[in-house]
Amino acid sequence: MFSKKTDRICQERHLHPSVYKKIRKTRDLIEKGLDPEEFPDKGGLDLRTFEALKKRRQDQKQTMMNREEKLVSQYGSLEAAPLTVGPCKKIEPVIGTRNVLVLLTEFKDVKHSHDPLEFEDLLFSKGSHKSMRDYYLEASGNQLDITGKVNEEWYSAAGNRVDYVDEVPVNRHYPRARKLVKETILQAKNEGKIDFTPFASDGKIEMLIVVYAGKGLDTGLDINYIRPHQDRLEEPLEVQDGIWADRYCLVSELPFNDIGCYCHEVGHLLGLPDLYKEGYSPVVGSWCLMGIGDHLNNGRTPAHPSAWCKIHLGWREPELIKKPPEIQDIPAVIDDDGVIYKLEVQGSGGREYFLLENRQQKGFDRYLPGNGLLIWHVDESRCVYQAPNSDPEHFFLTLEQSDGKNELQRDMTVLIKEEGVEVAQKELTGDDGDAFPGVTVNRNFDDKSNPNSNSYKGTKSLVRVNSISDSDEVMKAHMGVQTQSRDESRETPADAIESSADETAKLVLQSFIDLMIKEEDEDPYDEGYEAGKLDIIEEEKIKPDLNLFKKGYKQGYSQGYIDAWEKFRNTK
Incomplete structure (x- = not known):
């Protein structure tokens, strides 16, 4: 049985708080063997209502299974079913x-x-x-x-x-x-x-x-x-x-x-559907109006709809990237020049894809739980009825959370038991570890990263988003669809390094295995970035046009330019 504090947190984060509280209480009273007639007086539900709610949940699950079985029987698989019903069906622009x-x-x-x-x-x-x-x-x-x-x-x-x-x-x-x-x-x-x-x-x-x-x-x-x-x-x-x-x-x-x-x-x-999983998980959290973003700042400043919602309503046309990775600017989606990028999972026929948007804490979005690059994972084969995020085994729309914890899609009661109340209280609706690079400074999203860009089936999507910059009004990332081997695609072209001809880079070795950033006039052993061992000699000066990735520099620590080295004027 949960503690009172845990029950309180579950109640606050549940989509129907009072119902959740009474259901939990009723279960406890049943376990204690109390007379059902006493349930309402002790904070529970009357037995008839409790059994009706229980049956409703069972019926919902069975209905979902029946729909899926029918589609599989008719089309061979859910992925092959045509999108003729449900909220993914194309609608006229809502303008x-x-x-x-x-x-x-x-x-x-x-x-x-x-x-x-x-x-x-x-x-x-x-x-x-x-x-x-x-x-x-x-x-x-x-x-x-x-x-x-x-x-x-x-x-x-x-x-x-x-x-x-x-x-x-x-x-x-x-x-x-x-x-x-x-x-x-x-x-x-x-x-x-x-x-x-x-x-x-x-x-x-x-x-x-x-x-x-x-x-x-x-x-x-x-x-x-x-x-x-x-x-x-x-x-x-x-x-x-x-x-x-x-x-x-x-x-x-x-x-x-x-x-x-x-x-x-x-x-x-x-024309938008609910994007939470009723009684289970926020799924998209506070990052979308149709999740639980409508509650931000006590409802006074609700979050914007997610990238998929804006595309569905005809407010944004995504920029489809099919080319090999290259540096792209990503202006905040809230701005007039904002952009949403779309990268399709290879072999999905365009039904499974990733949407990228730069979300900043301003305007109605100012109470978001964080800011930076959001990477949405969409599988339209799951969008065949009005509750597209109803299957926790395979959601329609999820957020790839940069810290790799995936709290938003997990059963909230399990999350609280495993992570503890104080952690879960924040993470159940979204936190500063969701957007990229986030508190974990995760600058990569590809087949080897956590989270990774693999399809729901576990196959490589060939989608790569690397060198993600710090959160800003205009972010940068090296993104595209991989057409070469991983090692080759990890190399960033020299022109991605933002530097002028009269600048050089001085690499400061902290130890044989660590490299750290050295700001001018600061102790080189102060706290900084650790980027691993480079195949260079100590104090070697690197010219701006040299590709550091060929010397062993880890791409995960770049932001579209090299950030773990000191730039300074070449005084000769």
């Missing part, structure tokens, strides 16, 4: 203006705390309040402008809050919550004050948000709270001649300044 209708509703027993005008500022103001509109303008590179209207008053639900709580979703749907949404839409229709025309496209309301009074399940409270989500009505509802309501997202009023939840759920309306 231009999207007009959102926001309806507010409160319960008999839970009343609202904020006026409609406050929601106008929170969601649709521009430039001053860090609104949802500001977020999507920045994330899309000013290609998507989300405007909207909030109804002028709060509607009143027919029941209490608990009447609309779905303890166990049915096939990923929420029948009771749908009832709340339907009631709210009908009140808006019957009141007759809203013209639904500006919000419709092809006869359907394109983007509908229903906000309910009080807090939601995502705040870690009692299980008798409504979970924010995106869904469809059981049947489309006609609200005006030829105009129908169908898709919606349901969000809680509190905490009020949390735009992260709005941005995440609207992301679903735009």
Whole structure:
């Protein structure tokens, strides 16, 4: 049984904290042999709910297995299955203006705390309040402008809050919550004050948000709270001649300044899937809005969508690299000249690939757990249903973490038991060991590195990203698809060494096996880089055009230029 502190950390990091806490407590009570009727009074679930949750998880696993078996039976393998369904199916670019209708509703027993005008500022103001509109303008590179209207008053639900709580979703749907949404839409229709025309496209309301009074399940409270989500009505509802309501997202009023939840759920309306593994692992962590990046800074400044999401929505066109490795500039993706590089796994038909983006802690990304080069591993053969990261044995989209620990994809409860609470508390959502080069100063991503660039099948992808520079607004890396032997490809061309003709390099040997950087006028034995033994003589002067890799210098310590030697003016 976990300690109380461990349980607290699990609860905080779990996607449904209150549910997790009660499940853990119920399991403990069952092990102790207590009477099930006592469970709710002792912080657990009633036995009926516990068994229903347990069955739901078993059913989800079986459903996933059935889908995979069907695809394998039909196409021979998952990799061969066509991408005709699921979030990987190509969609039209999500650009231009999207007009959102926001309806507010409160319960008999839970009343609202904020006026409609406050929601106008929170969601649709521009430039001053860090609104949802500001977020999507920045994330899309000013290609998507989300405007909207909030109804002028709060509607009143027919029941209490608990009447609309779905303890166990049915096939990923929420029948009771749908009832709340339907009631709210009908009140808006019957009141007759809203013209639904500006919000419709092809006869359907394109983007509908229903906000309910009080807090939601995502705040870690009692299980008798409504979970924010995106869904469809059981049947489309006609609200005006030829105009129908169908898709919606349901969000809680509190905490009020949390735009992260709005941005995440609207992301679903735009065409993005969840990228976490429910009840298991964050998978992409805080590095993506559709993981748990919507919670950064308590939801006030959610993280940008990941590189794959931006490509999927048509906000970025990746630069495909098929050539042998060469030095590339990597401007921060948040900037106007930002770039996403794509390198395909050889033999995958383009379905498995790596995406590279430079993420910096600024703008809405300023609360990221680190900064630097993110390397995403994508396998679109796994993206055949709306929960593409549901299989922990083979995820659709993962982050290659520079420290090689792979915490984001591991079972969070196992991670806590193995690594300890204090370590796991940070690592479960992402840390400064994820981006390259990171705290481990890992400058290589290839078939021999950790993590490596091999395919999910374990074969060599031939993808190489070496000499990764320090994190900066514009980073550099020696990247491409290997077409030669490893030893040859490890050699960096001389013009990659940034130096001028009037400079020389003086290598300072610390010992027979170590080489360290020597800054001018500093003791050569001060702390510095250790790069291994070079095939040179002590104090040998190296001219700028000499390729040091041919003298045994380890490429893993370069940044597109040689960093373990002192540059100084040649005074002769």
